[in-house]
Amino acid sequence: MNRYYPHTIIAQEGWLFIIGGLVLSVLFTCLCGWWSLPFWAFTLFCVNFFRDPARNIPEAPDAILSPADGRVVVVERAIDPYRQTSALKISIFMNIFNVHSQRSPISGSVTEVQYTAGKFVNASLDKSSNENERNAVLMTTRTGRELTVVQVAGLVARRILCYTNKGDSILRGERYGFIRFGSRIDVYLPLDATANVAIGDKIRASETILAYLPLEKSDVPDDENNGISTNKSLAESRLKADVQAQHAESTPTAASTTTQFELTQVSEEEARLKAETEKLKAENEQARQAVAQAKAQADAEIAQLKAQAEQARLEVERAKAAAEAEMAKLKAEQDAAAAKAKAEQEAKAQAEKLKAEQEAAAAKAKAEQEAKAQAEKLKAEQEAAAAKAKAEQEAKVLAEAKAKEEAIAKARADAEAKLKADAAAKAKAATEAKAKVKAEQEAKAKAEAEALAEIAARPPIVRREVFAAVPEPWQTIEPREVIIRTEIKDKK
Secondary structure, eight states: OOOSSSOOSBOGGGHHHHHHHHHHHHHHHHHHGGGGHHHHHHHHHHHHHTBOOOOOOOOOTTEEEOSSSEEEEEEEEEEETTTTEEEEEEEEEEOTTSOOEEEOSSSEEEEEEEEEOOBOOOTTSTTHHHHBOEEEEEEEETTSOEEEEEEEEOSSOOOEEEOOOTTOEEOTTOEEEEESSSEEEEEEEOTTOEEOOOTTOEEOTTTSEEEEOOSSOOOSOOOTTOOOOSHHHHHHHHHHHHHHHHHHHHSOOSSOOOOHHHHHHHHHHHHHHHHHHHHHHHHHHHHHHHHHHHHHHHHHHHHHHHHHHHHHHHHHHHHHHHHHHHHHHHHHHHHHHHHHHHHHHHHHHHHHHHHHHHHHHHHHHHHHHHHHHHHHHHHHHHHHHHHHHHHHHHHHHHHHHHHHHHHHHHHHHHHHHHHHHHHHHHHHHHHHHHHHTHHHHHHHHHHHHHHHHHHHTSOOEEEEEEESSOOOTTSOOOGGGEEEEEEEOOOO
């Protein structure tokens, strides 16, 4: 990435957002028509936000340039938290409409880069310098002067980009970082720097001179009670730089020669500048004496204040001791009350526990009684069901026995009817046989008549038919299975 001027019109950090917004805008224009206006607005906002125009850089050697566009919100004496020294703090707030590229305010080297995670409160507030996410770049000029430039994230800006590292050389106006969507820049300068801006000023990166810093460190002590301005030392430094520049310009080269008149003018100018320098030194000496007097007076006042502070400290210690005793007494009372409350709470908890156990035992006994009653009821129902089943079984057996007896009786009736038919057939056969053997029957009839006469004189004869076996209803009774027994009863 080209970090030097001239830059492209749009910063490289914004191409992804611009191309994405443009694609979405065209797509939604084809699909939704006027509903794509928010996407076009976002695309135009990104083009404006990520613009990165070239700037004209001042040539003053002691000028500290503004590292960013924005509005000055702080110009004060403060402590540089990264070097732990007193410093002149100048803070620049960048809203979403400012250019957000950060450019180096000096030419020199990077001695340290420190990143600190943090919150995202409004960057225009002073507390954002200590609470927000931030990235500090500690720089050193070519003449050895030190300053610190801090990138601070804002309420919307949550992406700090830094492209420089420890040990890198950096040029005035060189791009070294970028913060997306609103942020803040804090610049910590040595105390002998003179601010060239005031709170509320709108400034431009690399074009606005933020402050003037002498090329060499001033001998004026960094005392908080020192109210003397450093304009004189600054003027001396700038005058010395101008003399050196003019002397360098007036030195003869291989390509040109200098006339005696020009040399005379240069000598006169040097004498005049030397006289002005001596005058400034005298004024500076007077200022130092005034500072020494002010410092002595301040030391006396400080001693008096220390005595008053010591007396106040003793009174505070006595009050603190009395307060500690009172607190100890109060704590003891609170401990006793807490112990009493704890004992009451434990007794209450024990009573509640005992009550709960009794309720649980009663509930358990009730549940057991209900379970027993339920079991007895279930047993009675089972016995009733068993008795009913047994009665149904016995009724079924009786019905089956009755049906069987009826079947046997029917079989018996059928057998008797068959026997009668067989007897009739046998009688017919006997009659036919008698007709065939008529002659024999006649003889036999005579004999029978005689026998009958003889039988008539005898006791009556009882005829019984006895079955050898009782057949089943489905069995056929043959005539041969019938036994005819004749019994004779004596007549009485």
